[in-house]
Amino acid sequence: MAWLRSVLYQLFLIITVIPYAFACLIWAPLPLRLRYRLTVGWPRLAIWGAKVFCGIRWQVKGWNNLPDGPIVLLSKHQSAWETLFFPAHMPRPVCFVYKKSLHWVPFFGWGLALLRMIPIDRAKGRDAFDQVVRGGQACLDDGRWPLLFPEGTRVPPGQTGRFKMGGALLAVRTGAAVVPVALNAGECWPRNAFVKRPGMVTASFGPAIPSEGLTADQLNAKVQAWIDAEMRKLNPERYEQH
Numbered sequence: 228m229a230w231l232r233s234v235l236y237q238l239f240l241i242i243t244v245i246p247y248a249f250a251c252l253i254w255a256p257l258p259l260r261l262r263y264r265l266t267v268g269w270p271r272l273a274i275w276g277a278k279v280f281c282g283i284r285w286q287v288k289g290w291n292n293l294p295d296g297p298i299v300l301l302s303k304h305q306s307a308w309e310t311l312f313f314p315a316h317m318p319r320p321v322c323f324v325y326k327k328s329l330h331w332v333p334f335f336g337w338g339l340a341l342l343r344m345i346p347i348d349r350a351k352g353r354d355a356f357d358q359v360v361r362g363g364q365a366c367l368d369d370g371r372w373p374l375l376f377p378e379g380t381r382v383p384p385g386q387t388g389r390f391k392m393g394g395a396l397l398a399v400r401t402g403a404a405v406v407p408v409a410l411n412a413g414e415c416w417p418r419n420a421f422v423k424r425p426g427m428v429t430a431s432f433g434p435a436i437p438s439e440g441l442t443a444d445q446l447n448a449k450v451q452a453w454i455d456a457e458m459r460k461l462n463p464e465r466y467e468q469h
Contacts, residue, residue, distance in 0.1 A: 229281075233422045236280035243272055248334035255341050259369075263320045266338050271315035277308065282425025283415045285312065289432035293318060297367045297403045298435060301394040301450050303458065304376035305384060305413030308428060312412075313374055321374040322366035324359055324393070345373060356393060363397045373397060377450065381418040384411060385465035387455060395438075395447035404435040407450045409457035431457050 247269040254265055277283040300321065302309060313321050327346035330336045340346075345362035347355045363373040375397070378388030398405045410430040416423050433453045438446055459466045 229422050229424060232281050236276055236423065237421070239276045239280060240273060243276075244269060244334050247272075248337050251338040251341055259343060260320070263314075263342055266342060267314040267320075269338070270311040273311045274308075274315050277311075277416070277423065281415070281423040283308065283423060283428060284426070285428040285430065287430050287432070289434075292406060292432045292434050294404070294406075294435055297370075297401075298372055298406050299363070299394055299398040299401075299403050300372055300374040300406050300408060301377050301454075302374065302408035303410050303454050304378050304381050305410065306381060306416040306418065308412035308416045309410055309430070312428075312430065317372065320371040322362070322371050324362070324373065324375050356396065359393055359397055360400050364401050367401055367403055373403075377447070381413070383418060384413040384462060387451075387458075390447055390451045392443050392447055395443040395450065398438040398446060399441065399443045402438060404437045405446060405450055406435050407433040407453045407457075409433070409454045409461060411458070411461045414462065429461050431461065433457065 251262075251266050254262055257265070274285070278285075300313075302313075310323070313323075322344040324345040324347060325339070327348050330340040330346065332339075345359060345366065347358045347362075359375075366373050373394075375394035377390040377394050379391050380388065382388040394405070397403075408430060410428065412428045412430075414424070415426040415428055436446065436449050436453075441449070
């Protein structure tokens with residue numbers, strides 16, 4: 228049954244993303260904020276479809292920890308689910324840091340390219356980080372929230388990847404506070420798994436951590452400590468042996 232529901236969901240995504248991509252091209256001349264609201268209708272539809280077809284429900288802890296001001300979001304990364312959830316349901320537009328090559332992905336990449344987020348060319352080494360700072364500052368100046376996954380890639384439930392410094396460095400350079408995010412989407416939507424499992428995904432937003440007076444290393448350590456502790460609350464069974 229889970230396999231059949233996953234097939235139907237995949238068909239749903241394919242059928243909806245193609246016309247949506249062409250619609251994105253049509254409204255490309257519109258102002259960015261309006262273009263963003265229209266474009267993230269598809270991720271919202273995808274999150275809804277995951278609930279209807281696959282039984283993946285969701286809840287949020289700590290909405291009140293999101294301030295009405297500039298922040299950098301640093302999130303746990305387990306699944307493709309959160310890449311859909313954040314643009315669809317955050318109270319402010321978010322700016323992902325992502326590989327510029329994603330712009331070449333048919334349909335999905337077209338819409339992404341039109342949202343003026345923070346694409347980087349990793350082949351440029353040190354200059355790639357300068358791209359993050361410039362793009363992140365532009366997003367903050369525009370009232371949007373940069374969003375980075377410190378682990379860099381999707382990490383299976385119960386495991387922790389090395390927390391990279393980019394997000395903490397961006398926050399220190401720009402003076403923005405950081406809001407850490409823990410989530411357990413990988414329990415329902417595992418990495419590279421076609422079959423999705425029904426269940427409840429929890430996204431938990433921690434208290435904002437000011438960057439002022441901290442080094443990037445110190446800030447990164449605080450972020451990781453909060454996320455690691457919160458993950459043990461969300462799925463303690465995953466960490467009993469650790």
